[in-house]
Amino acid sequence: MTAMLDKRLSAAEIVSRLQDGMTIGIGGWGPRRKPMALVREILRSGLKDLTIVSYGGADVGMLCAAGRVKKLVFAFVSLDAIPLEAWFRKVREAGAIEVMELDEGMLQWGLKAAAFRLPFLPTRVGLGTDVVPLAGLKTVQSPYADGEVLVAMPALRLDAALLHVNRCDWRGNVQLLGPDLYYDEWFARAADATYVSTEVLVDRMEDHFPGDAAANLFERSFVQGVAHLPGGAHPSSLPPLHGPDMAWFKAYSDAARDPGDWAAVAERFVGATEADYMAGIGGPEAVAAVPLAIY
Amino acid sequence: MITLAELCIHACAEAFRTDREIIATGIGPVPRLGAGLAKLTHSPGLMMTDGEAYLVEQPVPLGPRSTAPKAAGHLPFSRFFDAAVWSGRRHAIVTPTQIDRFGQTNLSCLGGDHARPRTQMLGVRGFPGNSIHHRNSLFVPAHGTRTFVAGEVDMVSSAGYNPARRLPGGHYGDIDLHRIITNLCVMDFGGPDHAVRLVSLHPGVSVDDVQAATGFPVLVEGQVPETALPDADALAIIQSLDPHNFRGSVIQGNPPVGREA
Known part of the structure; x- marks a missing residue:
């Protein structure tokens, strides 16, 4: 009998597979479904000079504030009910990072081009705006009669x-639950390696949740590592399990003004270890009790 | 007593008026209530979400509510570009930070340059795609020259009618800027070469008030009518969709209709 594929890794092992200067995509959307435990692990490492591609929330704000980002590919950075991400603003207004600012639809289109192993995909989006010249985008002419x-x-x-999922097994069979999975599958397909953190880890998905196989948003061939990190989306939301921790986001945002120095608050918002961080917020049970957002 | 916010909700509902089955997106309490009012009165074909991912046939009231929205369909962000934006089946009413005479808007950043803006805002979000693919209207709760700027907006986040911004061979035929609803008036892009034109004045507002608060010329054709007021039925619907009175915090001081601007 052949050995079962086992892709289990610790968060630190996942981060050890990343290198300075890499282009890293982060799934989720604003303050929703973010792999925050993996982001925290990057912040505890020495990783730097990263190009981050994200529908941005506090993942972007924290990595920018900590000086880990060389370039950001983004369409927005927002915490929903706190519309403007305070740490991201601070870094942008200091001119401290390069940016490629895109429309939301263009960002997923670029991920799809990468997934399909194409150099580009055509779109009308960006015409008539500053996005095209500022991002250095080129045009192409239809070879058909329309021209x-x-x-x-x-x-x-x-x-x-990097993605956070509701369920995964040792082999990387994921299940993503919730009303909106954003563009997580395209981040996975656009990447040379995808690492997921998971709320629930099982040995064999078919022995535990076979009835939910339609929630397998992308195939295990796209998953190279899985870490069991319950509560790992905190402070972002992970429907249907829990909502965004707006009190946490408020304190984090306020800290951008006072004291306004990331080094002074990094331990509070990242924790020396993930166990410390989890203990500080009351553990995965407290995360699971954060109410869903009202939109 | 009818508040100015309620008049603006009613005007947003008029802007949404359609016989098509398209997604109505109102960002912020006034446009969102306008979408709900339009759907429940003259435009039942309109479709909308619960604010997250599900399509609802009964517009969802703002804020905490005792009953969960009932989903009739599904329109998550993961399908939004395919199903609503790039297919042109949507009308959004949004509130940018800057608007210019061409209908170009800015939501991204102010001042400085793009490498180091004086003020970083949200980013362009979906504005480039929205503007090139489907109908859009604008709601401005504080009509002034900081919003309606004299030159071009600082960072062109959405495409408008500026001929200097058009590439030969590009398709701009789906740009459809419909109405601008403000705390002073309703305008459209119905002048020569899509110049901004006054459609109606809210009670107590003069043409001079509007012109003084706008950084570019506003075309005035003949006698400008007064903006229509919501009737009792419309006000009851607005109240049912906003029981916590979020609309009362949108326009500074929450004035009644008719007070001098």
């Missing part, structure tokens, strides 16, 4: 993607 001139959205190839 239309379109924006050529370049592939956003990722060295690695």
